[in-house]
Structure formats: structure tokens, C-alpha cells
Amino acid sequence: MSPPKVELHEIQATVLRLRPAPYYGSHVLFRVDDAKAGHEFLRRLAPHVDSAANWWKPADAWISVAISYAGFKALGLPAESLQSFPEAFRVGMAARARELRDEGVNDPKNWEPLFGNGEAHIGLNAFSDSMEKWQRIVEMAREQLRDLHGVRVLAVQDFGMQPGDRNSLGYKDGIDQPAMEGVGVDPLPGQGNPIKAGEFILGYPGETGVPLPMPQPDILGRNGTYVGFRKYQSRVGAFNRFLHANGKTEDEREFVAAKLVGRWRSGAPLTLAPDADDPALGADPHRNNDFNYAGDTHGRRAPFGCHIRRMNPRDTQLTRLTDVNIHRLIRRGTTYGKPYDPNELSEDADNVERGAIFLFISAKAMATMEFLQQEWIDEGNFIGLGEERDPIIGRQEEGAYFTIPKEPVRRRVHGIETFNVLRGGEYFFMPSLSALRWLGEFQM
């Protein structure tokens, strides 16, 4: 039986369309003070939101629109509709801090005041391949607010690729995305068997064969998906100090940096390039993800605890019964702030405004993020590493270390710190284009 065709013309482009390279963009957060104005704003925005039809073709500039639970309340959605959203979405990301292990330095009480208080109602995201088109499309979006009292901009966060296609810790990122069934494109080499569309988009069967419950009414939920928005600040000084403490030469430091992630900074995977970087491999989308761990069962190439092996263990033997396919997220990572500099070692460098904002997209984004935070990020048990945590996005306790398997005995590098600190986050629902129009025409 062939999988159901996904209604691409109904789904917002950002769900499937890849980030351009280079990329420029903004995240804009709005507050709805007046429900009618909120409807009108969505009605005006809807025609400007791209669908995912032909998502594999490069596009020059597009926006996506998503709404938080507080936003749906502010828009006056009826109670039975509000109640049809999953609990974690209703209470919001901050209230799920325990389940998300957002504790200590990542505790919501330490977040930027913008987040976690029910203020962010609508999240608009703009992506573009050029600075000029990016500015034009953001201006277009803001133009829709003209003469509209009752919706206001809370914050604008610009982002963009850093020199050489790198993120805030100096790595090429965003390489490994889950492949999905029924979306009209064959998986890239190494992406694995396509995952059922219902894991990522509401209204289709998931990996269990059953569709996930949708928010009601049907027009609101179908072809929509959830977005976990998380803003991290990178502590570049701490990261560089750690590398210097564990590597006397640049080569030694780059080796440790590669071991932490499982890829060289160029994106070349350690599984395919274990001893030295291979920038041409890193740059080639048909080769840079084309591997599994069958030949690396001891983690001597890619350590078990490295970031990419945690986030997608592929065929790694895990200690717990796990279906790797049901814990994946589509990631739209966006880097903001000052570019990475390997020579910045000061504590001041930790406080510079720079880092990454992620959109984590899935039909059950809340449950998946909680799973990942509990099991694959702030834990090591699933992969036989006890309490070791993800060295890149984990929240580290005093005395944290990272294990590098090698012959004859493993090496442990000490002094791992929380290199990326959570500055805030929200859950949004990214409705279909029909749902956006329905919300725009909504009569209270």
C-alpha cells in the first residue's frame, strides 16, 4: 500500500522547505490585545504565507505564521477548541520545565522576560536567501499591521548564517533532517527510511498506523503541526577555554571539537572521516550524511555521547527498547549575533549576545522535546553512559566530563560546562493555510 499523499499545498512552507544557504531572516513575536484585530492581522497575512508545494525548489523569501495557546485564547477561540490541544501545549513550555529538565541555569525564572509569561501570541518567521529580499518581506509582514490597533510587535530577533555557513560555536549545522513519507521527494543518502508523515503533520497516520489526535475543529487541526521555539545563548568563551584546556595545538583542539559533535566543523562526519577533516565531504549533501554506525559499534569514530549520535542514534544498539523514528524533529536552526571566533577566551565572551534559535517541528513536538531532553540530552543511560549529558546542548552539573572511546583505553575530557544556555522558549501551533484563513474569518 502506498503511503497517503501529503497535501503540500495546505502545509506551511517552513515545515518542509530547507533553510537557504546563505540565509537571512527574522523571528517576530506579536501580542494580540484585541481579538478582532488579531483575526484581521491573520486574514491579511494568510495570502503571503507560502505553501510547501514544490518545497524542494529553492525559494527566495517566505514567511510562516504560528500561534501560541495564549494566542488562541487572545483570539477568542471557543473553550471546547482550546481544550482539544494537548496539555503540554496549553500550559506552555515554561510550565513544563520539570519535564523538559529546564532547571538551574536553564530555569524559566532565568529566561529573558519576553518568554514564558503568555505574552507571545503570534510568532512570525521570515527566511530569505538575500539580505535585500529578507528586509523586504519583513517590511511586508509589518505592513499588515498598518491601521490595526490591538496587535503589537513584542520583539524582533534577526538571524543569519555566519561566515562559512557556521553556527555560533563554529560548526556547519542543520545537516541531518528526518525524511518523511508522501512528500514527493526521495530521501537523501543516509537519511534512512522515510518516517510516516503523521509523525510530523497532523491528519496522517503516524508510525503506529494511527493519526495523532488533532485540535478541533478539523479545519483548525488538519495539516497543522506544533513548533517548539527555543532560544539559546552560546558561551563561546567557556567553549574555547574548554578546548584549550584539552588541546595544546589547533589540531588537537579541532579533534576534541569534532569528537563532541561527531562531525568536524566543516560538517564532515567522523564516521566517514575519522582522522582528519575533509571539507569537500562536509559540503556535499549527498555524502555528508550517508552513513550508519554499523562499522563503529564501539564509538571509536563517533563517540556514543557525541551530539549527532545522541540526536539520531541511527542503528546504534541502545540500552532501552527504542524506536528511533518516533523521536525525531524537523529542525530549523537559526544563528544570531556575533560570529564565532576560536580566539575569544574571556568570560566576557560568554555574555555576548549570540547563539541559536531553533524551531523544532513535529505533530507531537511537546512530547518529543520532553523525551529528548529527558532521555537523549540530559542523560546518558540510554547509550550506556550513566549520567553523561549532551556536550553541546546539555545542561551540565559541576564535574561533567565527556568520554572518547579509543584503543586501548577510553579518554575522558573534563571541564565540560553548559556551553549553550536556554534564554527562553514557547510552544506554537503552525496551522495549515486553510486554518489560517479560517482563523482570519473567525466570528466570535
Place this chain on the structure above:
Amino acid sequence: MTTQEQIQVEEKLRKVQELYADAPEIGRVALKKGVEEGLARELAAAMQRESAGRIGARQGKVSELTAIIPLEPGGGKRIRGLLDLLGGNFKGADIVGTLHDMRFVLLENDTKLLFCTAYDGEWDTYIDDFATKIPTSMDILFCNCAGWPGISSPKIKDWIVSHQLTADAWYVASPNLTVAETKRLEKIGAAVDEFLDKIG
């Protein structure tokens, strides 16, 4: 012990004596002896209760799940038959990797099932994995429970919670040892012995 802790322990002692004021003779005598033998130390060492998520108790990395579930008509006969055929052998559960133990007790003329298990972490985290990896085993066993919605049903978590009882007290000897960690230590122990045998 700080003065405040001292006061708390004395308060606990007073409460336990109050509770036992109308206990059978044997209990009152035992309590008196217990106080003399240092019951205060035991009370002072009492730990904070931890929750295993939505429901259930937790100690360190280990959680408990206790449920009393009414069975479908004929369900008791099927479960008893199935457990007999398995000879009490649940080796297949090894695959789950987090179960320390499981106990099945049929109650009240096989009309109810008492199910108890100690496991690592929080159970609902991996329910979806059960649904895609071992749905058949789960449904064969638990279809005998009244109202079992099926392991793949979105209602499964609520169904389990509706039958679950949180243990009032629970003891775990090694609260920080997960099943994975225990297996790893077993392997290391064996390797060390092998090494010592070789050099000894």
C-alpha cells in the same frame, strides 16, 4: 542534627506514639522497645517522597508502577493460561531494557489483576516505543484487561493512570542503579575477574 531537626524528630516520635496508643498490646510493647532501640534515628533519616511523573513513586532513578485492573470476562483464565505456558519466564522482557522486575497476581477468583513493576525513569516516556516496537506482545497480554484501548491508542496513557495506585511506601536498595548500569557493572565485574585470574 540541628535544633530544628531535633524538634521535627521529637514531633514524629510523639505522633507515632499517638498512633499506637490504641494498638494491640504486642504493638505497644514493641513500639516502646523500638523507641529505646533508636527509632528516632530511623525517623530522622526519612527521605522526601519523589514522584515518578504523573503518578507512582520514585527513588533515585528507579520508579514503581502498581496497578489493580479489573479483567474482561474470561480474561483471568487467559492470563493464567498464558503465564503458565510461559512458565513464569519473561525473558522476552529483556528487550525493554528498563524493567527491574514484574509481578502478576490474579485476585478475587481471577477477576482482577495486580500488576507491579520497578523500572527506570518515567514510564510514559517510552509508551510510544512500546506501541511501535512490541505492540503484539503488549496487546496479547493486556487485551484481557477491561477497557484496554490497545497499546497504539492515544488514550493508553490515561487508561494506565486510571488503574494505577501510588505505593504508600517503597524500598529500593540501589536507587541509582539502572538496569543498563547493572548490566554494565556485571560485565565489568566479570572482566576484572578474568583479568585477575590471568595474572593470579
